[in-house]
Amino acid sequence: MRLNFADIVEKRFGFLLELGFVKTEALPTMVRYRKGDLELSIYLGRQSYEVGFEIGHANETYSMSEIIRATDPGTADQYRNAAATTATELATAVDRLAGLVTKYGERALRDDPAFFAGLSQQRKDWSETYALDVLAQQVRPKAEAAFREGRFREAAELYEKIHARLTPAELKKLDIARQRG
Incomplete structure (x- = not known):
């Protein structure tokens, strides 16, 4: 099924270009952006159809739920990646994800060292x-x-x-x- 994932992501995540990120890859199920040491991936699960976001920093990759948990644990407990099998569902899921990235990921997108130290400690504590x-x-x-x-x-x-x-x-x-x- 052709969902035009990359096109939808590029439109909904256009704000990343304004923040200095550069699109490095656009595949049918993955779009990557880079800025300095940060690498962002927005993906569509090939079998699960889940729409997700990850940010790579200093050889670690953090999921959207980890980013949300760093500022709002209650919301993180309720968070699940949305699944989308139609173009309409996909557009809605990517819109929702872009909103979450702007709301909870602002410090990560700015490469805030204290935020990433907190994410690392959060992961250690969880482990x-x-x-x-x-x-x-x-x-x-x-x-x-x-x-x-x-x-x-x-x-x-x-x-x-x-x-x-x-x-x-x-x-x-x-x-x-x-x-x-």
């Missing part, structure tokens, strides 16, 4: 949180089994590993396991 969540999913059943079976020293050690993710009931079990271990 650490995710790792702890995964660890908690793996350790929790083992800790519960050890507690049930009266292996209190082992239960205490396991609960300690995920202390930040313990429920009030698990904190109580940790106290008991410490006392009995």
